[in-house]
Amino acid sequence: MMKIIYKNNRIEGRKSELPIIELSSSFMKKNIINEGTINVKFGNWLGTFTLKKNEQLTENVIALEKKSLPFDIPAHLPYEMNYKGNTLHIGPIIAFIAVKKTRNLTHKLLEQNKDRFEDYKEIGGLLFVCSGDAIDFSKETIEGYYYNPNATDALTRWKKGTFPFPDSIFKKLTLPMEKERELQKKLENKVFNTNRFSKLDLWRAFSSNNNLRNYLPYTIEYESIGALSRMVQNFETVYVKPVIGLKGIGIFMIKYEEDYFSITNHEKEKKYFKSISEVDLYLTTIIGNERYLIQQGIPTIHKNKHVDFRLYFQKDKYHRWVCQGTLGRVGQEGSVITNLQQIAHLADGLKAIKIVFHESEEEAKRILYETINVCIHLCQALQGKLGHYGDIALDVIIDQHQKPWILEVNNGYGTKSLRALNDMDLLKRLKTTPFQYAKSLAGF
Known part of the structure; x- marks a missing residue:
C-alpha cells in the first residue's frame, strides 16, 4: 500500500506549467523510471505531470500539489500503484451506485450499506457510494460519499466529496439506457451489473443455444388467444406472467383439468372456465395493455x-x-x-x-x-x-x-x-x- 502527501504550496523546481509529482528514488529505481514527464491515472482520469525525484520520500509515498487534481482524492486512504508504459495508476477507485436520486442517498442508507465494506483491508483505495443522477458526464466526475475505514463512529464513517469517474462501477439498480451505454463506453465495459432483463429476454437470448435451451422453460409473449391456445395444448400447465414482474404479483397458473380450465392467481384464488376463449377474455380484462408472457409450467x-x-x-x-x-x-x-x-x-x-x-x-x-x-x-x-x-x-x-x-x-x-x-x-x-x-x- 502507498500513501499520498499533498503539498499546499507550489513544489519547488517547476520549470513548466505541468503540475509536479514527486516519487522516491527507491520506487523510481525499482520500476526503472527516469525524471521527465509521466502520466498519472486516478480512476478514469489521466493527467500529465512533471516527475521529480525526492530523496526524503520513502518508497511507498508520493507527493502532489494540492491543486493539481480537479476532484477529491483523500490522502489518508491506503492506495496501490501500478506503473506501466509511462503511466502511474493509483487506486483502486470504485463506485457503488446504490440509489437513483441524490435525495435518497441519506445517512441511514449509507449505514445500511456499511457491511459491504467489511473487507476494506483487502480492497483498499477509494470506495464511494453515489446516486445515478450524481454522474456528471461533462466534467467526468461523480458526487458521493466515500467510506472512511478509520472511522470510530457512524458520523465519521462517510465523507462527502466529488470524485473522478472510477476505475470500475458496481450497481444494483437500473439506469437510463443512454446513461448506461455512455458509462460503459467511458469505463471500457467496467460497469456491472448492467440493466435488468426479463424472462422473455432470457428465453430469446438462449433459445437457439443447444446447450442451454433444454434448461429453460419454453416462453412466448402473450400477444393473442392463438398464443395462449398453443401453449395450453402443448403443456399440462402454463404460467401467464408480467414481462417485468415483481414478487410474484400478477402471475396466473392455468391447467386443463378434464373438461374445464382452472386459473389460480398469486393470491391463491381459483376460477374455472369451459373454453380457452373464456380464459383469454378473463385474462385480458385484468391485464389490459400490460405486456405479459406465457411460460411452460414445470411440475414441482x-x-x-x-x-x-x-x-x-x-x-x-x-x-x-x-x-x-x-x-x-x-x-x-x-x-x-x-x-x-x-x-x-x-x-x-x-x-x-x-x-x-x-x-x-x-x-x-x-x-x-x-x-x-x-x-x-x-x-x-x-x-x-x-x-x-x-x-x-x-x-x-x-x-x-x-x-x-x-x-x-x-x-x-x-x-x-x-x-x-x-x-x-x-x-x-x-x-x-x-x-x-x-x-x-x-x-x-
Whole structure:
C-alpha cells in the first residue's frame, strides 16, 4: 500500500506549467523510471505531470500539489500503484451506485450499506457510494460519499466529496439506457451489473443455444388467444406472467383439468372456465395493455406445495463465476408462487433437495452439483448476450426427473430470506465479493 502527501504550496523546481509529482528514488529505481514527464491515472482520469525525484520520500509515498487534481482524492486512504508504459495508476477507485436520486442517498442508507465494506483491508483505495443522477458526464466526475475505514463512529464513517469517474462501477439498480451505454463506453465495459432483463429476454437470448435451451422453460409473449391456445395444448400447465414482474404479483397458473380450465392467481384464488376463449377474455380484462408472457409450467409439487431454489452466483477476483450459496423455498399449500410472503418453509438448498426428493446426502449433493454446473454455463454466456454481470441470483426448479430448469435471473435480488435463515456467512460473502471483482476489473 502507498500513501499520498499533498503539498499546499507550489513544489519547488517547476520549470513548466505541468503540475509536479514527486516519487522516491527507491520506487523510481525499482520500476526503472527516469525524471521527465509521466502520466498519472486516478480512476478514469489521466493527467500529465512533471516527475521529480525526492530523496526524503520513502518508497511507498508520493507527493502532489494540492491543486493539481480537479476532484477529491483523500490522502489518508491506503492506495496501490501500478506503473506501466509511462503511466502511474493509483487506486483502486470504485463506485457503488446504490440509489437513483441524490435525495435518497441519506445517512441511514449509507449505514445500511456499511457491511459491504467489511473487507476494506483487502480492497483498499477509494470506495464511494453515489446516486445515478450524481454522474456528471461533462466534467467526468461523480458526487458521493466515500467510506472512511478509520472511522470510530457512524458520523465519521462517510465523507462527502466529488470524485473522478472510477476505475470500475458496481450497481444494483437500473439506469437510463443512454446513461448506461455512455458509462460503459467511458469505463471500457467496467460497469456491472448492467440493466435488468426479463424472462422473455432470457428465453430469446438462449433459445437457439443447444446447450442451454433444454434448461429453460419454453416462453412466448402473450400477444393473442392463438398464443395462449398453443401453449395450453402443448403443456399440462402454463404460467401467464408480467414481462417485468415483481414478487410474484400478477402471475396466473392455468391447467386443463378434464373438461374445464382452472386459473389460480398469486393470491391463491381459483376460477374455472369451459373454453380457452373464456380464459383469454378473463385474462385480458385484468391485464389490459400490460405486456405479459406465457411460460411452460414445470411440475414441482411436493405435498401440494410448489418448490423452487435460489442459487447465488458472483464473480470472484479471478473473474470466475462462483456459487456462493443455495436456498430451497417451499410455497404455501395451493400457492402458485414462492416469494417470502407465501413461503411455508425455507432451508439450505442441499437440505431441501434431501427432503423433497427423499435422497441420501451423496445423491442430493450430485443433484445440486449438476444444477450449479448448468447455472454456471448460463452465467458464463450472459455477458456475450445480455450485458456485464458479476452478482446475480438464479431461480431454479428441479423437476421429478431431477433435471434443473432456470426460471429467472435476478441482478436486483433481496436478502430477506437469508436473513430469515440467519445465514450471516453467506450474507457477508454476497455483500463483499463484488468489490473483489471490481478491484480486479480496476486493474489491481
